[in-house]
Amino acid sequence: MSSSSRTPSTTRAGTTDRGVPAAWLALLAGPLSFGIAGPSLILPDAARDLGLTLGAVTWIVTAFGWAIAIGTPLMASLHSHQGIRRALLTCAALIALGAVLVVSVPTLPSLVLGSAAQGLGTAGFTTIAMSLTRSARSMGLVTASLATVGSAAPLIADLAAQLLSWQAALVLPALSLLAVPGVLRHRPGGPAPQAPFDPVGAVLLTALVTALVFVPHSWPVAGAAAVAGGGLLVLHLRSRPDGFVPVSIVRAPVFLLASGLAFLLAAINFGMIYLLPALLTEQASWTSGQVGAAILWPLMFGGLASYGMIAVTAKAPVKSVAVLFPGLAAAGVGLACLSTWPAVLLIAQALTSLAAASGQGAFAARAAAAVPDGARSTAMGQFNLCYLLGAAFGPAIAAALAG
Incomplete structure (x- = not known):
């Protein structure tokens, strides 16, 4: 672990950087769990209003799960290569776009795209929050927020659906946007890293993760694709040891x-x-x-x-x-x-x-x-x-x- 993750550091302006308060990091990460567990009780309402089967509307949840799976390494790479500010603002834009799509266009394609956009953004927020922790206690608060929100998410989403609409329940992950100003205000100083990006490694890892996500649902085809993707990624690591997967x-x-x-x-x-x-x-x-x-x-x-x-x-x-x-x-x-x-x-x-x-x-x-x-x-x-x-x-x- 770097020394900056354990002790206050000094920014270019000569001021002491004591890191981002753990409460802001917990608020940044925790709402991701709304997208995982929140829809469980409100999908039947969505299916009824859209005139679709329950199986069809579960693609909303599937899209979110796929997006956080591929978004986690992709947004971590963005953070590593472009710095905290650009990563935060990119993730915030994705979440805001996804929330607008979900609320304003009540069709299944829009809901799936909006859910995926929120998944990408909240995955980045969670990875950024965990990378900015400076102690076991702050890491514990971040992960505890994920688990606690996840446990209460179905009931909170159901309440939001009753008071507002089921679409409002689907945008609860956007609550993480409330933490962005606080994290930006306290973020560590210094220039953004300028390491070269590895597009081939990013594509190979995305393909591998996508195959792994579908292994439980269609294991023969997805399993074969995962083995092939993993083999290609291993070969790529030999030629690019400092790439997307160091x-x-x-x-x-x-x-x-x-x-x-x-x-x-x-x-x-x-x-x-x-x-x-x-x-x-x-x-x-x-x-x-x-x-x-x-x-x-x-x-x-x-x-x-x-x-x-x-x-x-x-x-x-x-x-x-x-x-x-x-x-x-x-x-x-x-x-x-x-x-x-x-x-x-x-x-x-x-x-x-x-x-x-x-x-x-x-x-x-x-x-x-x-x-x-x-x-x-x-x-x-x-x-x-x-x-x-x-x-x-x-x-x-x-x-x-x-x-």
């Missing part, structure tokens, strides 16, 4: 371990989120409203408690957290497998939620510390990509197990 990141064992464990924890947590409603409905005969209210609390607990957990483990060795958080997730899965009592299932969800939210922050801090000074923003983009892929794979794996 070799210095790929060769950092701690970074690879942290990213792999983040993928695992996300897959387990989001898989549990998918399975739990069906289990509660089957075992307790609860209504969808009762299930939604019940699941809110373990997810909220995981998000809020993760801040303290990350702070407590801030100075723990990598090996310790590499055992602790996967152990919590395994305990949650074990409880869910051993008992069908609603109370036990909710405790299981609380454990997997705590493990994922805490692991995201703890492993992100260690991943950032494991790479060279100039690769921090890029590393955060690649790390978040792994976590988001886990979030995409988890429900698909759970569906296969349930079937």
Whole structure:
């Protein structure tokens, strides 16, 4: 980790740069979760008003998920090559454009494009926020905001739909724009980096990520495309070691371990989120409203408690957290497998939620510390990509197990 991420630095004007307050970074990152979890309760309303099937309108959510997956490394590269100000303003413009499309043009193509634009922008905001953190506590606040917003997003979006419209619920990610003035005011000084851009590497990684996103849905074709894209990217790394995916990141064992464990924890947590409603409905005969209210609390607990957990483990060795958080997730899965009592299932969800939210922050801090000074923003983009892929794979794996 660079020294500027740990101690105040001096700008060109000679003033002391103490970094961006963690509260602004949390506000910048947290609303991304509205785009992931928020539409779950309002899609039926959208389908009815548009005269479409529920399956058709789910492309709104699919577009957002695809956009945050490819936007995470792309916007991290923009941050790395063009500096914080240009990256922030570009992401803000994408979010604003997406919000306008969603609110003003109620047709499926416009909604899909608007959702994708918001996904690209919020992915960049989240990566920027994590790269600007200067301590384990501030990293914990950022990741806790993502988990906490995600736990409450369905209910908040449903309330927004009732008070305003379902279109208003789809633009809740735009709340992250409120943080832009504060982040710009406190952003680190100094000139923007001028490293050359690697378009071939960007195209290859985008193709690889796109294939991976569709692996759970069409694994033979998407799997083959992912293998081919990964092979071409590896060959490209040999000729361009300082390109879009720097070799210095790929060769950092701690970074690879942290990213792999983040993928695992996300897959387990989001898989549990998918399975739990069906289990509660089957075992307790609860209504969808009762299930939604019940699941809110373990997810909220995981998000809020993760801040303290990350702070407590801030100075723990990598090996310790590499055992602790996967152990919590395994305990949650074990409880869910051993008992069908609603109370036990909710405790299981609380454990997997705590493990994922805490692991995201703890492993992100260690991943950032494991790479060279100039690769921090890029590393955060690649790390978040792994976590988001886990979030995409988890429900698909759970569906296969349930079937």
